[in-house]
Amino acid sequence: MKDHHHPFFEFLLLAFPKAFRAAFGDGMRDAFVDAHTACGGSRTRLLRLWARTAVDLTWSGIKERRYSTQPSGTARESTRGWSGTGFSLLDLKLGLRMLLKHPGLTIVTMFALAIGIPVGLTPTHLANAAEAPLPVPDGNEIRLLRYWNQARGTSAATTFYDFLQWRDGLTTFESLGAVRTSAYNLDSNDGLAPPVQGAEVTGSTFDVLRVAPFLGRTLAAADDVRGAPSVAIIGYDLWQSRLAGDPKIIGRDVRIGGVPHTIVGVMPKGFLFPVRHQLWLPLRDSPTVEPREGAPLTVFGRLRGPDAEDAAQAELTTVGSRMALAFPQAQEWLQPEVVPFSYIAVGGAPKGGIKALPEFYVSQILTIFLLMVACANVGMLIFARTAARSGELAVRTALGASRSRIISQVFTESLVKLILGRGVGITLIGIVVGVAVATALARALQGLLFQVSPADPLVIRLSASLLFTTATLAAWLPARRASRVDAAISLRY
Amino acid sequence: MYGTYMYETGNLAEIDLSTATHKPHASPLSATDWHVLMALVEEDLHGYAIMKAVERDSRGAVSAEIGSLYRILSRLMTDALVDEVAPPADAPTETRGRPRRYYRVTEEGRAALRQEALRLGEALELARDRRLVPEPSK
Numbered sequence A: 001m002k003d004h005h006h007p008f009f010e011f012l013l014l015a016f017p018k019a020f021r022a023a024f025g026d027g028m029r030d031a032f033v034d035a036h037t038a039c040g041g042s043r044t045r046l047l048r049l050w051a052r053t054a055v056d057l058t059w060s061g062i063k064e065r066r067y068s069t070q071p072s073g074t075a076r077e078s079t080r081g082w083s084g085t086g087f088s089l090l091d092l093k094l095g096l097r098m099l100l101k102h103p104g105l106t107i108v109t110m111f112a113l114a115i116g117i118p119v120g121l122t123p124t125h126l127a128n129a130a131e132a133p134l135p136v137p138d139g140n141e142i143r144l145l146r147y148w149n150q151a152r153g154t155s156a157a158t159t160f161y162d163f164l165q166w167r168d169g170l171t172t173f174e175s176l177g178a179v180r181t182s183a184y185n186l187d188s189n190d191g192l193a194p195p196v197q198g199a200e201v202t203g204s205t206f207d208v209l210r211v212a213p214f215l216g217r218t219l220a221a222a223d224d225v226r227g228a229p230s231v232a233i234i235g236y237d238l239w240q241s242r243l244a245g246d247p248k249i250i251g252r253d254v255r256i257g258g259v260p261h262t263i264v265g266v267m268p269k270g271f272l273f274p275v276r277h278q279l280w281l282p283l284r285d286s287p288t289v290e291p292r293e294g295a296p297l298t299v300f301g302r303l304r305g306p307d308a309e310d311a312a313q314a315e316l317t318t319v320g321s322r323m324a325l326a327f328p329q330a331q332e333w334l335q336p337e338v339v340p341f342s343y344i345a346v347g348g349a350p351k352g353g354i355k356a357l358p359e360f361y362v363s364q365i366l367t368i369f370l371l372m373v374a375c376a377n378v379g380m381l382i383f384a385r386t387a388a389r390s391g392e393l394a395v396r397t398a399l400g401a402s403r404s405r406i407i408s409q410v411f412t413e414s415l416v417k418l419i420l421g422r423g424v425g426i427t428l429i430g431i432v433v434g435v436a437v438a439t440a441l442a443r444a445l446q447g448l449l450f451q452v453s454p455a456d457p458l459v460i461r462l463s464a465s466l467l468f469t470t471a472t473l474a475a476w477l478p479a480r481r482a483s484r485v486d487a488a489i490s491l492r493y
Numbered sequence B: 001m002y003g004t005y006m007y008e009t010g011n012l013a014e015i016d017l018s019t020a021t022h023k024p025h026a027s028p029l030s031a032t033d034w035h036v037l038m039a040l041v042e043e044d045l046h047g048y049a050i051m052k053a054v055e056r057d058s059r060g061a062v063s064a065e066i067g068s069l070y071r072i073l074s075r076l077m078t079d080a081l082v083d084e085v086a087p088p089a090d091a092p093t094e095t096r097g098r099p100r101r102y103y104r105v106t107e108e109g110r111a112a113l114r115q116e117a118l119r120l121g122e123a124l125e126l127a128r129d130r131r132l133v134p135e136p137s138k
Helices: A007-013 A018-038 A043-068 A089-101 A103-130 A160-169 A205-209 A236-242 A309-326 A341-345 A358-388 A390-398 A403-420 A428-448 A457-483 A487-492 B031-039 B047-057 B066-078 B107-129
Strands: A142-149 A154-156 A173-187 A195-201 A231-234 A253-256 A259-266 A279-282 A298-303 A334-340 B002-006 B012-016 B082-085 B102-105
Touching: A007 A018, A007 A043, A018 A043, A018 B047, A018 B066, A043 B066, A142 A160, A142 A309, A142 A341, A160 A173, A160 A298, A160 A309, A173 A205, A173 A279, A205 A298, A298 A341, A309 A334, A334 A341, B031 B047, B031 B066, B031 B107, B047 B066, B066 B082, B102 B107
Parallel strands: A195 A279, A231 A259
Antiparallel strands: A142 A154, A142 A298, A142 A334, A173 A195, A173 A253, A173 A298, A231 A279, A253 A259, B002 B012, B082 B102
């Protein structure tokens, strides 16, 4: 690890009081760098180190804070047993006991958070997924070229004519390709011919993507010529599932849409382009096509470097103006734009992406509202539960429990309840609901976009911090209230 | 010089503190404290080296994570059992723009370790007397 000021480690250090950080922060950082280096790049060991460190720093920090606010001369707690990890086992035990004693409250809490948080984060998750680069070498250099209809505020179709003009007129792109998706009947002599999601692509497509074939070759410019032999490239999964992984597949003829095609290449496992497609045929439109005529297609290209987007947009605007002058009726309202490739899945989004859509803000507000309602409900339930226990808390106070002890107990009980609500808890329903919601979201995203991981780290971090904040607030308020119980009054009545 | 040492259990034990020059530590050491202090007996060490030494000496039975270790060091320093010292002359050159922090067990720390060792020795003797553990092979 080159940078020993790891942001997450620094964040964890905040659990300790400032004075402690000033005295020991550097030493702790050095120790973590050493421990990190000792993991030798093993993901499993790193994961274990992070998990251990996160738990240890959090609890040690809380303990240290508690100790530092006590009057001077107070003995620190023994490090026996859990040897200084600072975890309050008693509080945790009481929390778990409460969960089992009040299953109704537990289930409601878990439902509120297991559904509220994943659903609430969906718009952010989708927006981030929609802006992720293509998972190909230097995928962040690949951009979509499209028209934006300024009059209607939507995207407009591009055609083969636009592709030709842009390909010949743009120098800020290393290469340009075009793709038109469709469904094809693939007759592979297995008696089945369900449609396969595929695409017609220009030979340059594979130059833009820089992905080598698993077997055979990819398409080339010579395949784009009308009258050239009918060839096809297939995806790995299609090769395995419909063509039995035939090792002699290269050169074999299959009927696609009733026409014999020779398979000349198999792409590597996981390659799905442009979205979830795995059959590619040459795109052979007539080079003499007129503007705004012919079937729509998608144009994309590889920038000369990831920072060339502004230059590319300027050049595209110039070329677009020239085309608009030549064909004013056809091009007048159309503004050519360079946008991230992932917009292929959200064609109607403006240039700022999903996050620039008013609908996104509305959904964010609704999300926050939904979460607030969920948190308020949870808070009320815990609050009511705590109020009903004033007698028990009064007894604890009368027996000598300090105010901080009562706060600690109620706080940990509530925190345990809320954190278990994320879907990893002891109640099966909580687990089932949490997992079902998460899986449904993951599947929906995978279906939408080519290989975009549903486990977006940003969303996981957001989800964790949201959960923590919610849990802390909903646990802290009743805990403070509980600590104000007057033992004399509560016990008398 | 002889000192009287009262354990938490209320038992009294006479311990030879003739080599100690300071007041002894007032209670039995926890396993982690014992291993942290023991790690520093032979040489001054920095935090990560202490963590590794604790793990090695206890054969994995005791592990001090970063936060816990530094809380223990802080407490042991408050109790004057451990001191922070300058890095040894042969310590590797640092690239982090500052010297590493090394720790050394103080005389009080050594006295506390001696007390604890004696206490453990007596406990072992007692266990042998009651035949809970076998006599050492000669």
